[in-house]
Amino acid sequence: MNIQEGLLYTKEHEWVRIEADTAIMGITDYAQNALGDITFVELPAEGSEVEQSKMLATVESVKAASDVYAPLSGSINKINQDIIDSPELVNQSPYEKGWFVSISIKDEKEKSKFLNASDYKVYVEGLV
Amino acid sequence: MEQTGLKQTPLFQMHKRLGAKFAPFGGWLMPIQYDGIIAEHNWTRQSASLFDICHMGEFLVSGGLSGSGLEKIATFNVSTIPQGSCRYGFMLNDNGGIIDDLIIYRLEEKKYMIVVNAATRGKDFEHIKKNLSSGATLEDISDNTAKLDLQGPLSQDLLTSFLGPDILGLKYYHFIEMTILNKQAIVSRTGYTGELGFEIYIDADSVPKMWETLLKNEKVKPAGLGARDTLRLEMGLPLYGQDLDEETTPLEAGFDRFIDFNKDFIGKDILLKQREQGLAKRLILFISDTRRSPRHNDKIIVEKKDVGAVTSGSFSPSLGKGIGMGYVENGYDWLGSKIVVKNERTELLAQITDKPFYKSGSARK
Numbered sequence: 001m002n003i004q005e006g007l008l009y010t011k012e013h014e015w016v017r018i019e020a021d022t023a024i025m026g027i028t029d030y031a032q033n034a035l036g037d038i039t040f041v042e043l044p045a046e047g048s049e050v051e052q053s054k055m056l057a058t059v060e061s062v063k064a065a066s067d068v069y070a071p072l073s074g075s076i077n078k079i080n081q082d083i084i085d086s087p088e089l090v091n092q093s094p095y096e097k098g099w100f101v102s103i104s105i106k107d108e109k110e111k112s113k114f115l116n117a118s119d120y121k122v123y124v125e126g127l128v
Numbered sequence: 129m130e131q132t133g134l135k136q137t138p139l140f141q142m143h144k145r146l147g148a149k150f151a152p153f154g155g156w157l158m159p160i161q162y163d164g165i166i167a168e169h170n171w172t173r174q175s176a177s178l179f180d181i182c183h184m185g186e187f188l189v190s191g192g193l194s195g196s197g198l199e200k201i202a203t204f205n206v207s208t209i210p211q212g213s214c215r216y217g218f219m220l221n222d223n224g225g226i227i228d229d230l231i232i233y234r235l236e237e238k239k240y241m242i243v244v245n246a247a248t249r250g251k252d253f254e255h256i257k258k259n260l261s262s263g264a265t266l267e268d269i270s271d272n273t274a275k276l277d278l279q280g281p282l283s284q285d286l287l288t289s290f291l292g293p294d295i296l297g298l299k300y301y302h303f304i305e306m307t308i309l310n311k312q313a314i315v316s317r318t319g320y321t322g323e324l325g326f327e328i329y330i331d332a333d334s335v336p337k338m339w340e341t342l343l344k345n346e347k348v349k350p351a352g353l354g355a356r357d358t359l360r361l362e363m364g365l366p367l368y369g370q371d372l373d374e375e376t377t378p379l380e381a382g383f384d385r386f387i388d389f390n391k392d393f394i395g396k397d398i399l400l401k402q403r404e405q406g407l408a409k410r411l412i413l414f415i416s417d418t419r420r421s422p423r424h425n426d427k428i429i430v431e432k433k434d435v436g437a438v439t440s441g442s443f444s445p446s447l448g449k450g451i452g453m454g455y456v457e458n459g460y461d462w463l464g465s466k467i468v469v470k471n472e473r474t475e476l477l478a479q480i481t482d483k484p485f486y487k488s489g490s491a492r493k
Binding site (some may be wrong): 057 | 149164166307420423473
């Protein structure tokens with residue numbers, strides 16, 4: 001399983017890359033593998049507000065639909081149109097081409113909830 | 129991976145080695161996918177896939193021809209099945225509800241094989257036993273009978289290179305008995321994918337060898353029950369326990385052509401009454417406007433009225449859209465009409481269509 005160093009993680013299997021006051025996020029390799037072939041992604045509108053741990057996106061695989069939660073509160077800066085047109089990018093490249101949205105961070109303190117790569121690895125290995 | 133009470137097929141270790149993901153199905157722990165459902169689905173449509181279907185049940189009925197009682201049990205005519213052919217249909221309860229869908233093979237003048245679903249095997253056996261005439265014998269051979277499905281446009285060529293030319297002349301819904309790996313086996317030109325394909329019934333001890341041999345050819349890849357489900361749904365084929373059950377009659381499911389009203393069978397009076405008085409519900413097939421998929425138990429809404437529910441729904445890899453089937457109140461089943469499919473999470477727009485969804489299958493070529 002691919003867990004990338006330098007990213008931050010949630011227990012809901014989202015990854016976050018912090019760049020100044022912006023957070024880029026997506027779902028982890030573990031998540032995409034557990035979901036199977038992803039066939040549909042619904043993302044929030046650019047400019048809309050999201051709240052930490054509340055629903056941010058919907059991901060459908062062949063088998064089921066799942067919610068993806070907002071790792072941080074803030075406004076949606078940019079969405080990845082490519083995964084709407086080609087949802088399989090989330091399976092093929094979860095940390096790069098398969099990113100979901102970037103969020104303008106509202107509250108720096110929310111970052112304290114994240115796991116680093118090695119802690120996330122321990123967490124995921126405990127799930128198997 | 130050890131889950132209590134779930135049975136494993138003779139190929140379980142092979143699936144593990146291939147890295148399969150497993151899930152419970154009909155009392156069995158079955159491989160759902162290997163490389164991925166969509167890849168396996170597409171491979172079946174363009175090349176050939178091998179499915180472990182050992183979980184399904186097989187019964188043998190032998191003895192008194194007209195007196196076997198099978199005629200009473202099946203909705204279709206059993207006595208007119210030629211030797212070397214098989215027929216699909218239903219077995220009903222007294223209310224016309226579907227106990228199971230099944231295929232009956234005529235092996236000999238007075239010997240039949242009945243193929244039933246895994247989850248219903250026990251109740252099917254009891255129902256048949258109860259209604260079989262005293263001159264006939266019934267035997268459950270499921271535990272010693274393995275089943276492999278080889279499905280896809282290249283399946284015939286691939287199987288011929290393994291078994292020889294005997295299978296070349298087989299027509300759709302015909303079979304031959306032959307020796308495979310020194311064991312008596314049945315090779316049937318049937319399947320559940322819409323593609324040219326074969327179902328092979330073979331001794332459970334021989335099936336690992338056969339599985340390995342067929343997979344040596346790079347044109348054959350293993351496929352799991354996930355792809356089997358999307359393949360059958362694209363053909364509009366029902367899955368028992370989901371699209372068919374004891375509360376549903378074959379007329380409501382739209383399978384009139386598998387019923388022979390010129391003979392007697394259990395549940396016939398109810399079907400006759402339904403034909404006369406009309407149906408309360410009808411099975412529809414529908415296609416989503418987008419890639420978003422309908423799901424089992426979603427509501428079907430027409431003009432803001434709740435008229436039914438989805439029984440099967442998935443993404444269609446061949447069409448690139450969500451597809452599904454479900455039951456609606458009579459009068460809401462018009463081809464081409466628009467429906468809303470709704471659950472607590474979301475809703476989608478869909479259009480009622482005819483079957484199959486996927487029209488380029490090679491099954492009957």
